[in-house]
Amino acid sequence: MTTAALVLEDGRIFRGESYGARGRSLGEVVFSTAMTGYQETLTDPSYHRQIVVQTAPQIGNTGWNDEDDESSRIWVSGYVVRDPARRPSNWRSVRSLDDELVRQGIVGVAGVDTRSLTRHLREQGAMRAGVFSGDALSDPERMRAEVLDGPEMVGSDLAREVTTAQPYVVPAVGERRFRVAALDLGIKSNTPRMMAARGIEVHVLPLSSTVDDLLAVEPDGVFLSNGPGDPATQDHAVALTRAVLERRVPLFGICFGNQVLGRAVGLETYKMRYGHRGINIPVIDTATGRVAITSQNHGFALRGEPGEEFGSDFGRGVLSHYCPNDDTIEGLRLLDVPAFSVQYHPEAAAGPHDAAPLFDEFVTMMGEGR
CATH class of the missing domain: 3.40.50.880 (Class I glutamine amidotransferase (GATase) domain)
Structure with a gap:
């Protein structure tokens, strides 16, 4: 198991395991309350430069197909889930969500207490963050410094x-x-x-x-x-x-x-x-x-x-x-x-x-x- 972490600009760290591609990715961390439609969420250009947290605990159950994309690619800069499906189960699925995240180079973290994370974001607000896994993991202050060097959403022409x-x-x-x-x-x-x-x-x-x-x-x-x-x-x-x-x-x-x-x-x-x-x-x-x-x-x-x-x-x-x-x-x-x-x-x-x-x-x- 490869460890991973979501590091927030206020210093809070949520640790878990690597999901999708390994590496580092920066963006604004936000949460989505949708219980379905994760493929449409990930391919929605409106999520460009955002790290999306899914409040629904189980993600990836229906896998990934080639018909439901809302654009030509995944636009989120990072993905945070609690309980990813071990294997997809849907007649339209052609591969797993994890495989698609790897294929498109989207860095994610699984096993996170997304309820606690969502409550934190509701109280403190959406903020800059980073997902780090594998060799990208370093000491907390260094990772937070990378997050703070990232651009804010206010003033961003995306x-x-x-x-x-x-x-x-x-x-x-x-x-x-x-x-x-x-x-x-x-x-x-x-x-x-x-x-x-x-x-x-x-x-x-x-x-x-x-x-x-x-x-x-x-x-x-x-x-x-x-x-x-x-x-x-x-x-x-x-x-x-x-x-x-x-x-x-x-x-x-x-x-x-x-x-x-x-x-x-x-x-x-x-x-x-x-x-x-x-x-x-x-x-x-x-x-x-x-x-x-x-x-x-x-x-x-x-x-x-x-x-x-x-x-x-x-x-x-x-x-x-x-x-x-x-x-x-x-x-x-x-x-x-x-x-x-x-x-x-x-x-x-x-x-x-x-x-x-x-x-x-x-x-x-x-x-x-x-």
Whole structure:
């Protein structure tokens, strides 16, 4: 057995055994409360430069397949679990989670008291950390010094590191009804797939795209995707969003895209203590009072009060959704131009699906735009 350790910037150390690749890896340590969908979590670009702690005790039971990836690779910088499966048991599995972590060079640690670790992060907040195993293990102060030399998440421009290098098109299923330009801030594969199922041809564009690039698609609507990092770094995406709003092209944003839209209309964003990560997080629509159980992954949020109305260069808006756990803002809607966004994931791989009708709302908005 090869020993391993998770070292936090505040000096706390959680020891266990090596899981996945051996070596060292630095990032922001966060916890996810999802009880399933670890493959989708690991391949979600929104987790770039984060060490993910799974609160569910048993991980790896269904192995790894080649159909459920949400991007071309694993993006987490480290992985922490309590009780990894000895062997996978699922008819779709083609290899074990451990084998895939080794194949992609993801350093992990198993056998950790993840309940104690999660309680610590809830009290102290997400923070810089490092996973060390094998020859990378050294004295505690040296490992902590490496952690403290790592970058903080505040001020990190990570979307440009995960965006697509070249534009690509996901064709509509059946007859094409609409064409959407999707700005890739860290898009997940299931997002264009769910739009395509609604007759939308999706043109996925790099973050570096100009407004002319976007308009060249002749879109019926514009989509702002999820993604990693600090939204305060996204001056280009914010300027592009403002250009879309000025032209009154229907716009829909999710997760990181919600924060970009918020900043485009003059709202502030802030770093949360430990964020929302999981597939079991409630959200309330302030207009209807309806509750949705949602998939989320964000460490930043829009500042404001649930139901609060605000003015902007584009007219009136309202903070339309919130999380009842802590009153975090979970969405906004502009009232004088066709634009709305939510902080959660309507594509929700691996679930739940309460928010999927938001894609239908986007379709309706584009239809009205015509």
